[in-house]
Amino acid sequence: MFDIVRITVKGIFRDRVFHGILMAALLLPLIPSISQLSMRQVTELSVTLSLSLISFILLLLAVFLGGTSLWKDMERRYTFSVLSLPITRTTYLLGRFFGVALFLLITAAVLGFVASVVVTIVAGNFPPDRPVVWNNIYLCVLFDAFKYILLLAVAVLFSTVSTSFFLPIFGTISAFLVGSASQQVYDYVHSSSGQVLSPLVRQAATALYYVLPNFSAFDLKVNAIYGVPLSTGGIVLTVCYLVVYAAVLLSVAAIIFSKREMK
Amino acid sequence: MAAASRGWRRLARPLAVTLLLVVCYGAIITPFASYMRNKPFVEKLGTLPRVEVLRAIAADQKQVVAEGLILDVLMYFGGLLGKEKGKVVVPPDFQAMSRLLHGAVQLDPYNMDAYYFAQAILVWDVDQVKLANNLLDYGMKYRSWDWYLPFFAGFNYGYFLKDYPQAAKYYMKAGELSGNELFINLAGRYLNESGQNDLAIAYLKTMAKGAKNKVMWESLTTRLKALEAMRAIGTARDAFHNATGRLPSSVQQLLYAGYLQEIPKDPYGGTFYLAADGTVKTTSNLAYPVKKKQ
Numbered sequence: 071m072f073d074i075v076r077i078t079v080k081g082i083f084r085d086r087v088f089h090g091i092l093m094a095a096l097l098l099p100l101i102p103s104i105s106q107l108s109m110r111q112v113t114e115l116s117v118t119l120s121l122s123l124i125s126f127i128l129l130l131l132a133v134f135l136g137g138t139s140l141w142k143d144m145e146r147r148y149t150f151s152v153l154s155l156p157i158t159r160t161t162y163l164l165g166r167f168f169g170v171a172l173f174l175l176i177t178a179a180v181l182g183f184v185a186s187v188v189v190t191i192v193a194g195n196f197p198p199d200r201p202v203v204w205n206n207i208y209l210c211v212l213f214d215a216f217k218y219i220l221l222l223a224v225a226v227l228f229s230t231v232s233t234s235f236f237l238p239i240f241g242t243i244s245a246f247l248v249g250s251a252s253q254q255v256y257d258y259v260h261s262s263s264g265q266v267l268s269p270l271v272r273q274a275a276t277a278l279y280y281v282l283p284n285f286s287a288f289d290l291k292v293n294a295i296y297g298v299p300l301s302t303g304g305i306v307l308t309v310c311y312l313v314v315y316a317a318v319l320l321s322v323a324a325i326i327f328s329k330r331e332m333k
Numbered sequence: 334m335a336a337a338s339r340g341w342r343r344l345a346r347p348l349a350v351t352l353l354l355v356v357c358y359g360a361i362i363t364p365f366a367s368y369m370r371n372k373p374f375v376e377k378l379g380t381l382p383r384v385e386v387l388r389a390i391a392a393d394q395k396q397v398v399a400e401g402l403i404l405d406v407l408m409y410f411g412g413l414l415g416k417e418k419g420k421v422v423v424p425p426d427f428q429a430m431s432r433l434l435h436g437a438v439q440l441d442p443y444n445m446d447a448y449y450f451a452q453a454i455l456v457w458d459v460d461q462v463k464l465a466n467n468l469l470d471y472g473m474k475y476r477s478w479d480w481y482l483p484f485f486a487g488f489n490y491g492y493f494l495k496d497y498p499q500a501a502k503y504y505m506k507a508g509e510l511s512g513n514e515l516f517i518n519l520a521g522r523y524l525n526e527s528g529q530n531d532l533a534i535a536y537l538k539t540m541a542k543g544a545k546n547k548v549m550w551e552s553l554t555t556r557l558k559a560l561e562a563m564r565a566i567g568t569a570r571d572a573f574h575n576a577t578g579r580l581p582s583s584v585q586q587l588l589y590a591g592y593l594q595e596i597p598k599d600p601y602g603g604t605f606y607l608a609a610d611g612t613v614k615t616t617s618n619l620a621y622p623v624k625k626k627q
Binding site for chain 1: 385388389390392393394395396397400404407441443444445446449450476478479546549
């Protein structure tokens with residue numbers, strides 16, 4: 071499996087999709103000048119913009135690499151040669167997943183480092199009212215990477231059931247939007263103003279909330295930007311959630327992939 | 334050589350077409366840009382969708398969307414100030430500005446820019462003090478460490494609403510959060526209405542000192558200059574009153590009697606005068622003259 075992980079990471083570095091998406095990272099050095107538009111929170115704005123850009127780049131990578139990785143192999147019939155090797159399909163699938171996941175972590179680390187340089191420059195020129203809480207910023211980038219690793223698992227699951235790249239790409243984007251809003255919908259449905267909805271709608275929304283991935287849990291931007299304290303218990307629970315949810319998705323994907331007919 | 338010129342000849346037509354299209358673009362871009370520049374504010378932004386919808390669409394980019402809304406408001410306001418040598422010609426659409434700021438703080442309740450803009454502009458130029466105080470109370474729930482918000486609220490209660498117990502309460506809070514004795518002193522002084530002008534000046538100085546944005550800084554220092562001019566006249570009036578036992582009838586009388594070196598200019602273009610009870614006032618009412626858009 072480690073060979074497949076290695077091959078996957080190497081392959082991505084040569085991938086044109088990756089090169090295109092990397093262009094977006096060229097915006098990072100522009101952040102110090104854009105941040106000066108803020109009236110009272112220049113440093114905070116630089117943190118906001120850096121984290122948003124990192125999150126956006128990781129989203130694109132997760133969707134496009136996750137959605138096309140398996141599909142490309144099948145389209146180019148690489149799967150035949152790979153699966154003739156003495157490895158199971160599950161190993162192959164997991165290898166691909168962990169390869170892209172590792173790549174996301176590497177990208178997050180590199181972009182996080184560049185962002186910390188950017189924020190340091192801005193904070194030096196425009197000292198913020200409250201000191202920058204670096205641990206929260208690093209944790210926020212790490213959890214962004216976790217969030218997109220979970221999304222990657224969704225993309226891999228879609229890839230195993232689909233014969234084209236449409237479902238993996240657009241299905242993953244939809245899953246991201248729905249999963250980011252599910253907490254708000256749940257909160258609204260259970261608030262006093264949500265009581266006007268019919269009980270059926272409320273129950274359906276609650277059921278979906280438990281089934282769909284909850285991406286808002288991984289969003290630590292407020293803690294990173296404004297130095298709002300984090301809860302250790304919440305952090306640990308979120309990591310457990312990621313591990314269990316991704317494992318469920320991957321095991322379903324592995325079952326489907328093993329049963330799938332390769333033409 | 335011949336092959337090269339043949340190659341160029343084959344390209345002549347597409348080149349001509351491209352050139353023609355570039356000319357067309359040149360013809361249309363100027364009217365297009367002027368149309369976009371003159372579009373009304375609300376049209377420019379479109380109307381804001383409901384906050385719940387906005388929050389769902391924004392996914393994990395809520396903070397950026399919120400800051401974007403605030404910068405839209407700031408640029409709109411800055412654009413108005415920039416026209417006609419600093420005089421506001423088009424009446425600003427304060428309703429739309431206020432709506433956008435409220436939307437922004439619901440997306441990102443921690444964003445200081447929104448509270449700051451509301452306090453620096455909306456409170457002074459429109460009678461939205463109560464609305465601003467609600468906004469500040471909302472912000473205090475989130476920015477629980479920030480002494481600026483109770484400082485703003487205390488000022489609003491004291492200066493605009495003349496609710497001195499409330500003003501003192503918020504100044505005390507600002508004093509506790511900042512550890513700054515000044516605010517606690519202000520809280521006490523606020524109970525004394527005579528100190529109002531001094532307080533307003535102290536307040537505006539604090540606001541202007543932290544203003545990193547040029548438009549904001551100019552707006553605040555203009556107001557500061559006007560208030561300092563009014564304080565100078567007020568001091569002269571008091572001196573006149575102490576010496577003669579009666580109130581001066583006009584600002585000019587203070588000049589002739591030697592209590593003023595010169596009559597200060599109102600940076601808003603108005604004229605200072607003394608009301609019947611001796612209060613210093615100005616015909617500009619501390620705002621740029623607003624003309625209706627032609």
